[in-house]
Amino acid sequence: MKSMFASIAVLLVFVGVEQTRATDYTLFDPPGSSCTTPMAIDSSGHILGWYVGDGGKQKGFLYDGSLYSELLAPGACATSGN
Secondary structure (H helix, E strand, O other), rough: OHEEEEEHHHHHHHHHHHHHHOOOOOOOOOOOEEEEEEEEEEOOOOEEEEEOHHHOOOOEEEOOOOOOOOOOEEEEEEOOOO
């Protein structure tokens, strides 16, 4: 019985800590994308990754916080930034 109360007390402490954390999420998708996968983010907040674009073609992207730059190697069937 003591073990059960100790487990509940520990759980309540963790739940209380979890509720006090502030977390910000930014949703983003390159225009025309149906699936977006970020692969890396640098200290300036630039995001590099890939997405599935028009016609199901995989394209790489670089997002600088306001603009997307498409990364597509000529003749490639798929491109990914990572």
